[in-house]
Amino acid sequence: MKNHYFLIGGVFAVLAAFSVSILFDNLWIGFSLAFGVAVLWLGLFDRKMVNRLRDAGNRTIVRVVLILLTGLMLGLSIVHYQRAIQQDETLTNIRTTIIHSISRMEMEKPLLLALRHYHSLPSEEQTSLADAFQNLYDERLNTDGSWMPETPDDDDDMQFTYSIASPDSVVLAVTTTFTRGEDPEFLNNNNQTGLYQARAVLTERGVRYEREN
């Protein structure tokens, strides 16, 4: 009967350790803890039950089997964990690369075209860069400060805004709603954290693209 209590104790210990994954919303944390607890339990199991087997051969077989079982499970779990991390990093990298390229085309390109437009005007018609930009993109500038991209974003991920900092400076900015940036702690303009954010600044010297996160 004592052995049954020992079994039930092991089951509850593993369940308790695994439940940590609910707190962190991460199954790998719970799995690692539960695996560690199970190995500890197997150590006690060895002293309490395996050690008491009368046949030395049986004791050896059980110990070899347990070492093989835990060793191979640990090895395979590490490979699976690395694979999951690799996949996540790859997908994040692809997403960020796509968003980075789109945001440059949606912000840097129109600002360069505004610069070209400004310089193409006869000197008597050149008022300011901000005027040249507004004349060229009037229909894409919304009254709430948002900038309408050339190609609509079907995922609703990219939020573009514009600001006229001075007559000779125009700023276009982008903040995403789910594409991750480099720093997970970065506070974005839309009050979310860790997301991609960038801005492009137009001055008479040209366009400067700055990735903020």
Place this chain on the structure above:
Amino acid sequence: MSGKINQTSSKRWIPWAIVILLVGVTAGLHYYFTTQTMIDKSVWWNNLMVQIVVPSTEIMQYSIIESINQFGGSETESDEFWLSAGMSVLGLLIVLILAPWMLVKGYQSMERNDNPDKLIPVWYAGAAVIVVAISSYAYLLSALMPQHDENKTIIEAQRTSNELQSIMMDLAFDASEFMILSSKKDYGNAGVVSLETLPSYREWEKFEISIQEQLGDSILTISGSLRDENLAIKSKDSIVTMRITPMKDKLIYYVN
């Protein structure tokens, strides 16, 4: 006396041989029947039982689904979390707690019993789970390890290729800006672009970047490639060519 010991030690392996044979025959039949149907041959080993016996498979699959959902901006259903959590904890309990306990319980019964040939079901159940688990781990590890190294190379190639695309875009915008400004201002040799004059240009160990053609101040084509041949073979976009047309509204575009 020595004969009796040898007989006992050889008999010790008979139940294991029976279990290994049973598991092998069951797996063989399962393989035969699944490969006779439309089921993909590569998944024949990946059935529900193995999924429970190998709990990290379940968690890896959940993690990948979560990453894919994040990529598309959607949340992973909480049901999927609970299902994966349930299956993986069940697997841990069966493989690392219940099966060893049953095996040792079986051995205790065998040692207490006067008839050593008596079938002890609890021992067979525990041994069967352990044989399935150990053979699954060995099979999956041997299949995954070579793939793992290959995947790492492919990922590195993709990253390097993404980096090249980003650099090419930097250079294309710089060149475009230079050509726009130089066509209107006095920049000395106006319109002629050399890579060294572009702010984002530097010597890259990994990339070979050159100007392919320049037609006055209207068209400039630049091309970049990966220096590492191994990465170039693994990468889908080992050569990136961009055309800069500062007089057109398209401004810059990828040729390939």
